[in-house]
Amino acid sequence: MSTKNGNGTAATGGPIGKSVKRVEDKRFTMGHGKFTDDIVLPGQTYAAFVRSQDAHAKILSVDTSAAKAMSGVVAIYTGADVVGVNGVPCGWQVNFKNGNAMKEPKHPLLVADKTRHVGDAIAIVIAESIEEAFDAAQAVNVEYEELPCVVDAFKATQPGAPLVHDDVPNNICFDWVLGNPIEEVNAAMSSATHVTTLEFVNQRLIPNAIEPRCYNSSYDPINDKYTLYTSTQNPHVIRLLMCAFVLGIPEHKVRVISYDVGGGFGSKIFHYTEEALLTWCTKQIGRPVKWTAERKESFLLDAHGRDHITKAEMGFDSNGKIVALRVKTYANLGAYLSTFGSCVPTYLHGTLMQGLYTTPKINIDVTAVFTHTTAVDAYRGAGRPEATYLLERLMDLAAHEMNIDPAELRFRNFIPPFDGINQPGYQTQVALQYDSGNYHAVLEKGLEMLGYEDFRKAQKESANNGKLLGVGFSTYIEACGIAPSAVVGSLGARAGLFEFGQIRVQPTGKVTVYTGAHSHGQGHETTFAQVVADKLGISMDDVEIIHGDTEKIGFGMGSYGSRSIAVGGTAIVKSIEKVIEKGKKIAAHLLEASADDIDFANGNFTVKGTDKSIAFGNVALTAYVPHNYPKDLEPGLDFSSFYDPANFTFPFGCHIAVVEVDKETGQVALKRFIAVDDFGNIINPMIVEGQVHGGVAQGVGQALFEGAEYNDHGQLTNASYMDYCMPRADDFPIFETATQVTPCPHNPLGVKGAGEAGAIGSTPAVVNAVIDALWSGGHEVKDIRMPLTSERVWRAMKN
Amino acid sequence: MSIKITVTVNGVKHTDKVEPRLLLVHYLRDVLRLTGTHVGCDTSGCGACTILVNGKATKSCTMLAVQADKSKITTIEGLATNGELHPLQDAFNQCHGLQCGFCTPGIIMTASDLLKNNKKPSEEEIRVALEGNFCRCTGYENIVKSIQYAADKMSAPRARKTKKEATV
Numbered sequence: 001m002s003t004k005n006g007n008g009t010a011a012t013g014g015p016i017g018k019s020v021k022r023v024e025d026k027r028f029t030m031g032h033g034k035f036t037d038d039i040v041l042p043g044q045t046y047a048a049f050v051r052s053q054d055a056h057a058k059i060l061s062v063d064t065s066a067a068k069a070m071s072g073v074v075a076i077y078t079g080a081d082v083v084g085v086n087g088v089p090c091g092w093q094v095n096f097k098n099g100n101a102m103k104e105p106k107h108p109l110l111v112a113d114k115t116r117h118v119g120d121a122i123a124i125v126i127a128e129s130i131e132e133a134f135d136a137a138q139a140v141n142v143e144y145e146e147l148p149c150v151v152d153a154f155k156a157t158q159p160g161a162p163l164v165h166d167d168v169p170n171n172i173c174f175d176w177v178l179g180n181p182i183e184e185v186n187a188a189m190s191s192a193t194h195v196t197t198l199e200f201v202n203q204r205l206i207p208n209a210i211e212p213r214c215y216n217s218s219y220d221p222i223n224d225k226y227t228l229y230t231s232t233q234n235p236h237v238i239r240l241l242m243c244a245f246v247l248g249i250p251e252h253k254v255r256v257i258s259y260d261v262g263g264g265f266g267s268k269i270f271h272y273t274e275e276a277l278l279t280w281c282t283k284q285i286g287r288p289v290k291w292t293a294e295r296k297e298s299f300l301l302d303a304h305g306r307d308h309i310t311k312a313e314m315g316f317d318s319n320g321k322i323v324a325l326r327v328k329t330y331a332n333l334g335a336y337l338s339t340f341g342s343c344v345p346t347y348l349h350g351t352l353m354q355g356l357y358t359t360p361k362i363n364i365d366v367t368a369v370f371t372h373t374t375a376v377d378a379y380r381g382a383g384r385p386e387a388t389y390l391l392e393r394l395m396d397l398a399a400h401e402m403n404i405d406p407a408e409l410r411f412r413n414f415i416p417p418f419d420g421i422n423q424p425g426y427q428t429q430v431a432l433q434y435d436s437g438n439y440h441a442v443l444e445k446g447l448e449m450l451g452y453e454d455f456r457k458a459q460k461e462s463a464n465n466g467k468l469l470g471v472g473f474s475t476y477i478e479a480c481g482i483a484p485s486a487v488v489g490s491l492g493a494r495a496g497l498f499e500f501g502q503i504r505v506q507p508t509g510k511v512t513v514y515t516g517a518h519s520h521g522q523g524h525e526t527t528f529a530q531v532v533a534d535k536l537g538i539s540m541d542d543v544e545i546i547h548g549d550t551e552k553i554g555f556g557m558g559s560y561g562s563r564s565i566a567v568g569g570t571a572i573v574k575s576i577e578k579v580i581e582k583g584k585k586i587a588a589h590l591l592e593a594s595a596d597d598i599d600f601a602n603g604n605f606t607v608k609g610t611d612k613s614i615a616f617g618n619v620a621l622t623a624y625v626p627h628n629y630p631k632d633l634e635p636g637l638d639f640s641s642f643y644d645p646a647n648f649t650f651p652f653g654c655h656i657a658v659v660e661v662d663k664e665t666g667q668v669a670l671k672r673f674i675a676v677d678d679f680g681n682i683i684n685p686m687i688v689e690g691q692v693h694g695g696v697a698q699g700v701g702q703a704l705f706e707g708a709e710y711n712d713h714g715q716l717t718n719a720s721y722m723d724y725c726m727p728r729a730d731d732f733p734i735f736e737t738a739t740q741v742t743p744c745p746h747n748p749l750g751v752k753g754a755g756e757a758g759a760i761g762s763t764p765a766v767v768n769a770v771i772d773a774l775w776s777g778g779h780e781v782k783d784i785r786m787p788l789t790s791e792r793v794w795r796a797m798k799n
Numbered sequence: 800m801s802i803k804i805t806v807t808v809n810g811v812k813h814t815d816k817v818e819p820r821l822l823l824v825h826y827l828r829d830v831l832r833l834t835g836t837h838v839g840c841d842t843s844g845c846g847a848c849t850i851l852v853n854g855k856a857t858k859s860c861t862m863l864a865v866q867a868d869k870s871k872i873t874t875i876e877g878l879a880t881n882g883e884l885h886p887l888q889d890a891f892n893q894c895h896g897l898q899c900g901f902c903t904p905g906i907i908m909t910a911s912d913l914l915k916n917n918k919k920p921s922e923e924e925i926r927v928a929l930e931g932n933f934c935r936c937t938g939y940e941n942i943v944k945s946i947q948y949a950a951d952k953m954s955a956p957r958a959r960k961t962k963k964e965a966t967v
Contacts, residue, residue, distance in 0.1 A: 028900025031835020721844025
């Protein structure tokens, strides 16, 4: 694997580009990680919730009197107690096609009037122990009047459907359109010689970070100061939302800390009601309050992902060139708008409809709908997996229908290579401008790894021995490095999406780095230290990465959207540049030269063309012991930077799945999985490969195993690990991975981000492979609903 | 009503009065403050709470503290000896067998039981042995490699252990 930076120069031989072992591992492997539930504060109390067992019910009465009299109970609050408190906000405003703002019904901390999904919180019980809290919660008596409910996004928009919010007609939060005018797309579609149509469901998924959400909030009345320990992906964002939008607490009076977080995958981005409610409660009772979700609560309350109902049509000319794409999607938002629920099916989904193809006319229409279900928001990939699934399923199906090889069909339609420097970025029909790409090459590499010709021979032979072999392709693109603030602001984001990074050089030349990005498994303590050590020419042992504490870190927007290295890493690089610039001034003074004549390389400041040099550590010491020092220069060597990216980054790649389908049972076995990804430059190949593995496992999980199942009564019928089929170790083959490097042209590291690609590219590859297997057996099947259980595949073969 | 139990955890004897309904995992976490053992679910599904009870991998959320009376328990905190990492702990670092680290203690304890009974497990045997443990981050592949790596180290002659470790 070659590593180049953005302007094409080779890496320095420092830690960048090397598979350095992770520095954070020791505390986890020894059992000394510091997760939120590990923290117990003096005077600790524990919270349990009374939650709705009905999806939609009027609350007639809540009787807490018996519960309040029970042993150990400290306090009980109901919806009536927090009627005057704001609900949790949505961070992205999407407008209706007619320009009106989306509907934003209140998402209260506790419901007082009616429940809108199973698990809606009715009361919080705080006690001396968690057992006493559970006991008392059981004793709270709630009288309900059950109401009819609706769980399906399309049905919810139909006349007569029960309303989730009385003031939201037809349960429509907003409707939205992007791309070319529909008339132009219709005309192009009419000119097509073949149109492939696919109606499908991208099923609802449950993120299932293995660490349940946990919050521990405390209040210091002497200093009027709150501290919230929380399992979040973005502590500063939580502080801002909770202080400014929910509780009206001055931001400087709240410290939010998230030390080790046990996986997020998007589900820990959002500001949840429990965070604000516990913070409200701690002041009421004057003691710390802790809540740890039970797994059932994780199933019922962590924001879910996906849940789209879509009809997509792709038109081709007689040469197999795409002439038009037309899409209609109903996106299920659940009962309430989660923090980024509105932008996932729109700006993270519609904007990816170009894919890797030169499609000249595109129109996507999205209706976002409230239902009596758990809120839906970003889950690994967030909108981009849905877009990729749509496009890549269409491509393989069109190939079958037109009897063109699926790889060949892609080659005919790929956007030609462009590096974003000598060739401009590629302007899509759906708002984005891709930064750099070389799409043919990843597919060629994938076909080579697969041994495509041999595979097709083996496929013909396998049909004779009771098994159907199939191969599925997915050539994906994603928009990462989220995001240029002005761009997202113009699209409705209510926040900037820059990042903060501070380099504090200590007097001895050791470096403490403060980053607004947050690691919950990604290995920032290693990757960021590699960048700093490389750029400053010092040992990684001399670099410490600090994250996850609003009191220590200047600001931060957190980690999601594969943004940590592209945005957070760049903020750090900008601060390093400032350190070096000031260091040159100090070195120039000490070496009696002009700052312009000082070079910095390999940890030494050197006068150009001479052997006069001074080490980084000596310059640092001088900055803090400024006895012999430039006259007009401040002491110290400590810089921070905010970095607002110029564009999104656009990783891409080719995923190929090979499956074997049992003709008798429909059982699918994943035999091979090939991932060729282009993330731009790579800082730590080992960590990046780990990200690919994890993402692919989740994407394959969607294709073959996972899916939230609601019945008509709004009950989530598989809300446990006994019922929701999470992938286990024996569900996967060894993954075959490779990377290609097309540097990002607009950030100094040339990086694009790698966190979500596995989950974005893999799902359609697996489903396409099963469909291909069935076609090879003479079953001309268009679609099988995910997850592809043996029953569903068997039925598809029988019908 | 409380019941007196005596357990030896990581070589240290503890006697405590506990409620009969107290789960072993909560005894370890809340009473002994050994927080390396995690709770990821309440239904024995995820395996994050796996410890060794009398040498056998056991999900400590499935067992009451009173059932552990008179037993010998090893948790993740007790796996290293005299500050030296157990080969599994080192292997997970060498092979990138963890990301967020939440499931890791349970998986390492499960693996330690496996390697006691099967010195040289195949890839398939390792994957089957892990069927009681969820990892949502890694896709399991590097966990499998970590366990293979540790098995190789543990079965190697003593002298070889001091050699510089090859990159995997």
